[in-house]
Amino acid sequence: MSNYLSKLKISTNPVTDASNTIVLNDIRLSVLSPYMLRVEIDKASEFCDQPTQSVIDRSFNEAEFTYEILGSAVIITTSSVKFIFDTAKRVMESITLDDGRKITDYKKGNLKGTCRTLDGVNGRTSLNDGIISLNGVAILDDSDSLILCDDGRVKPRENAEADIYYFAYGYNYREAIKDLFNLTGKAPLIPRFTLGNWWSRYKAYTQDEYTELMQRFIDEKIPVTIATIDMDWHWVDVVKRFGKDALDDKHKNSIYELFYNTVFPGWTGYSWNTDLFPDHKAFLTWLKNNGFKITMNLHPASGCKFYEDAYNDFCEFMEIDKNSKQQIRFDITDEKFIEGYFRFLHHPHEEEGVDFWWIDWQQGKNTSIKGLDPLWALNHYHSIDISRDGKRPLILSRFAGAGSQRYPLGFSGDTVQTWKSLEFQPYFTSTASNIGYSWWSHDIGGHCRGYRDDELYLRWVQYGVFSPINRLHSTSNEFMGKEPWMYNKFVENTAVDFLRFRHRLIPYIYSMNKRTASEGRCLIEPMYYGNPRDERAYKCPNEYYFGSELIVCPITEKVNTDTGLAGTEVYLPKGRYTDIFTGRIYRGNTLTKLYRDQSTIPVLAKEGAIIPLSINDKNNSTANPENMELLISRGNNSFTLYEDDGETLNFLNGAYCETEFCVKKTGQDLEFSINAASGDISVIPKVRNYTLTFIDISGCNNISVKVNGKDFDFETSNVKNMLRVDIKNITPEDKVIVNLNNYTARKNPEKKILLIELFSKLRGSNEKKQVKFTKLIKKNNPVKLPIQLKGPVAELEELYY
Numbered sequence: 001m002s003n004y005l006s007k008l009k010i011s012t013n014p015v016t017d018a019s020n021t022i023v024l025n026d027i028r029l030s031v032l033s034p035y036m037l038r039v040e041i042d043k044a045s046e047f048c049d050q051p052t053q054s055v056i057d058r059s060f061n062e063a064e065f066t067y068e069i070l071g072s073a074v075i076i077t078t079s080s081v082k083f084i085f086d087t088a089k090r091v092m093e094s095i096t097l098d099d100g101r102k103i104t105d106y107k108k109g110n111l112k113g114t115c116r117t118l119d120g121v122n123g124r125t126s127l128n129d130g131i132i133s134l135n136g137v138a139i140l141d142d143s144d145s146l147i148l149c150d151d152g153r154v155k156p157r158e159n160a161e162a163d164i165y166y167f168a169y170g171y172n173y174r175e176a177i178k179d180l181f182n183l184t185g186k187a188p189l190i191p192r193f194t195l196g197n198w199w200s201r202y203k204a205y206t207q208d209e210y211t212e213l214m215q216r217f218i219d220e221k222i223p224v225t226i227a228t229i230d231m232d233w234h235w236v237d238v239v240k241r242f243g244k245d246a247l248d249d250k251h252k253n254s255i256y257e258l259f260y261n262t263v264f265p266g267w268t269g270y271s272w273n274t275d276l277f278p279d280h281k282a283f284l285t286w287l288k289n290n291g292f293k294i295t296m297n298l299h300p301a302s303g304c305k306f307y308e309d310a311y312n313d314f315c316e317f318m319e320i321d322k323n324s325k326q327q328i329r330f331d332i333t334d335e336k337f338i339e340g341y342f343r344f345l346h347h348p349h350e351e352e353g354v355d356f357w358w359i360d361w362q363q364g365k366n367t368s369i370k371g372l373d374p375l376w377a378l379n380h381y382h383s384i385d386i387s388r389d390g391k392r393p394l395i396l397s398r399f400a401g402a403g404s405q406r407y408p409l410g411f412s413g414d415t416v417q418t419w420k421s422l423e424f425q426p427y428f429t430s431t432a433s434n435i436g437y438s439w440w441s442h443d444i445g446g447h448c449r450g451y452r453d454d455e456l457y458l459r460w461v462q463y464g465v466f467s468p469i470n471r472l473h474s475t476s477n478e479f480m481g482k483e484p485w486m487y488n489k490f491v492e493n494t495a496v497d498f499l500r501f502r503h504r505l506i507p508y509i510y511s512m513n514k515r516t517a518s519e520g521r522c523l524i525e526p527m528y529y530g531n532p533r534d535e536r537a538y539k540c541p542n543e544y545y546f547g548s549e550l551i552v553c554p555i556t557e558k559v560n561t562d563t564g565l566a567g568t569e570v571y572l573p574k575g576r577y578t579d580i581f582t583g584r585i586y587r588g589n590t591l592t593k594l595y596r597d598q599s600t601i602p603v604l605a606k607e608g609a610i611i612p613l614s615i616n617d618k619n620n621s622t623a624n625p626e627n628m629e630l631l632i633s634r635g636n637n638s639f640t641l642y643e644d645d646g647e648t649l650n651f652l653n654g655a656y657c658e659t660e661f662c663v664k665k666t667g668q669d670l671e672f673s674i675n676a677a678s679g680d681i682s683v684i685p686k687v688r689n690y691t692l693t694f695i696d697i698s699g700c701n702n703i704s705v706k707v708n709g710k711d712f713d714f715e716t717s718n719v720k721n722m723l724r725v726d727i728k729n730i731t732p733e734d735k736v737i738v739n740l741n742n743y744t745a746r747k748n749p750e751k752k753i754l755l756i757e758l759f760s761k762l763r764g765s766n767e768k769k770q771v772k773f774t775k776l777i778k779k780n781n782p783v784k785l786p787i788q789l790k791g792p793v794a795e796l797e798e799l800y801y
Helices: 173-184 207-219 238-242 255-262 280-289 311-318 335-345 347-352 374-386 419-435 454-465 489-504 506-519 751-761 766-777 787-798
Strands: 021-024 027-033 036-041 065-070 073-078 082-086 091-096 138-141 162-167 197-199 226-229 293-298 356-359 395-397 440-444 469-472 524-526 544-546 550-552 566-572 576-579 585-587 590-596 603-606 610-614 627-632 637-644 656-666 669-674 688-694 697-699 702-707 715-719 722-730 736-741
Touching: 021 073, 027 073, 027 082, 027 173, 138 173, 162 173, 173 419, 197 207, 197 489, 207 226, 207 280, 280 293, 280 347, 311 335, 335 347, 335 374, 356 374, 374 395, 419 440, 419 454, 419 524, 419 544, 440 454, 454 469, 454 489, 489 506, 489 610, 506 610, 506 637, 590 787, 610 637, 610 656, 669 688, 688 736, 702 722, 722 736, 751 766, 751 787
Parallel strands: 197 226, 197 469, 226 293, 293 356, 356 395, 440 469, 627 688, 697 722
Antiparallel strands: 021 027, 027 036, 036 162, 065 073, 073 082, 082 091, 138 162, 524 544, 544 550, 550 603, 566 590, 576 585, 576 603, 610 627, 637 656, 656 669, 669 736, 688 722, 702 736, 715 722
C-alpha cells in the first residue's frame, strides 16, 4: 500500500492542554486565549483533538481563567472577557468584552473577509464573514471542516458535531488576526521574486513571440520578474490534433468533467504544444538565462489522456492498459493517483525550469470524499510538493476557506475590465486581511470584456504597484494587452515609472513579508486596524496601510474633464504625513478627499517613516541590492530590513540578516543611524552605498557622518527641495550615525503658488478665473467657486491649517 501522502502533510499541534478545557457531558469548552473560546457539542462526547483543514494548532499558551456553574449557565472569566454559555439551550448566552460591551449577536457588525473568486464579477460581490467585527465578537465555524490524518489523508469527521470558535477581541483587531494565524497556520515566507512585476496573458503565443515580448521588456528597461505562461503552452485543440477519441465521453466523473471533456476537451493538458513551442527546453532556458522565474497554468480536471507524453508511464504506474486509451481520471482522493499526478505530470516540467504552478481550478467543489473541495486539496498538496527540495511553498490559486493563508498566492479570478471592478479591488484586498488572507494577486488591468480606457489602465497599474502581487494580465483579445507601449505616450511613460518603482519597493515589501510570516501582520490592513475606535477610519474602504510605514489611497474614479483631477476619500490618523510622490505634507486627525492628476496617487509616509528602496529599477534582478535609497521622514521610529537568499528554506536555519535603521528627532536636530547587521551577513553584499533622502527636510548647514565613531566622507544634494546625503562603501559590520543639527523643515509651497497651479488646470475663461482667484486669495473675502474646484481647494486649505 502506498504511503505517499505521508510526504504531503504539514506540522500541526492540535491538542489543547486539559487544564484549559471544561467538559460537561457532551459539551467541551476550551479557553485558547483571554479572548478566544472554542465550543464543541458532540452527542457521542468524542471531541476533536485532530487538526482540520482550517485549524491546525490549538495549543496556545496557558490562559488564566476561572469558571462557575449556575444552573445551566457556565460562566468563564478570563483576564479580558466573560463568556456565558447555556448548556441547556446549547448556545452562547452572552459575551462581555474588556471595554464593558455585552454582546449577544455574534454576526452583527461583521467587517467581512473574502470570497473564493472574482470570476466574471463586474464591480462588487458579496464576501464571507471574517473574524473582525464592529461589535467586538465574531465566530469561526469549523464544524464542516475535514480531519487531517497523521498519514496525510483527509477524512470527514466521524460525528456531526458543532465546533465553533468565538473571537471576542473587541477593538484588538491586530491581536485577533495574530491569534487567527496561530490557530489556522501562519503564512509562509514567500519568495522574493514574487514581489516584482509579473507578465501574464491568456494568449496562444508562439515560442518566438513570447521571447520577443520578454526581450522588449528587457530592452525597454521594464523590470519583470515572473513570466506566466497560460494554458496554451500545452495542446488545446486536441480533437483536431488527436481525433474524436480525445473527447473521451466514456469516463465522466461529474457534470463539470462532461462539460470540459466535450466543450473544452483540451482545457487540461501536460504536453508541450510543439506547433507553438518547437523547442520548449530552449525556451525555458532562455527565460531562465534572462532572469525570469516561470509559472505555468493548470486545469487538472480531466486527468491524463492518451495523447499526453507521460501517458504510458502513468498508465503503467496506475496498472491501466495503455492500449485502451482509457483516460486516467482526475481523483484527488486517490493516493496512488496523487503520487502519479506529481511524479509524471509535474516534476519533469519542474526539472526543466518551471518554478511553480498556477492552479486554475474552476471545475466544481465535489470529490468522492464528502465535503472535500478539490480546490482545497490541490492548494494543500501542491504547496507541500513544490517545497520538497528546500524550496518555499508557492502556488497561484483561488481562495479555499479559512486557513488558506498557508497556501499563497491567491488568484482572484477573471474580473471584468471596468471602473467598477477597479473600484472594488482595494476594499476587497484589504478586507481579506480580516480572515488572514494576505497575498491576493489580481488580474491587474482587468481580464475580459469591458472597454478600452487608457486612464483606467493607468489607475489599475498604480493600484497594482501598491497591491500584494502586481500581475499584469488580460485575455487574448488583441486589443486588451497590458503592455505599457500599447497605450498613449503619457500613460505609457507613467505606467513604466510606476512599474519601475514597484521593483524598487522589493526590499520594503520583502521585510513586510517577513513580518507577515513571523508576526501575523498582513502587508495590507484596513485603516480601522490602527484606529478601531475612530468611526472615520471605517469611512474610507479603499484606503489602507501598506506595511508599517505607508498609507496608500488608490484613485478609482475618472478625472474631471474640466480640472484633470480625480479624488479619493482619505482618513488620516493623528500625526504628520508626507506624500512620497508630490512631497505635500499633511496634518492628520482628518477625514478629507485628496485629488491628483493621472500622473500619481496619494502614497503617504507617516511621521518618522523609514522606507528602504533598491536603486535598481531597470532590470529584473531581485538580489539583495548593493545600492539602496532610504526615504526618511523626521520623527522617532525604527525599521528592520530583513534579507536572506530569497528562495530557499535556509533562513529557517539562521541564513538571514537583519539591519536596523533608526531615526530620532530632538527639537531641530535629527539623528539617523544604520546599525551593524545581525545574523548571517554572507547573504547580503560585502559593501553597500546608501542614499538617504530626507523627504520632509529641505536643508541643513551642519551635517556630520560617523562610521564606527570616526568621521566619514559623504556628499549632499537637494532634489525637489529634499535633502539628500550619499554615503558609500558601508560594510555590514559598520555602524553609521548621521546627524543633522538645526535642520530646515520642508514646508508646503506657498499657498498662492498651488492655487495658481490649480486654477491654471481649470478649463474655461482665463478672465473669469482671474476674478475668482483674486477674491480667493484675499482673506475674509468669500467667493463662490466652480463646483469642480471646491474639493481640490479644500484639500489645499488643509495643507495650511
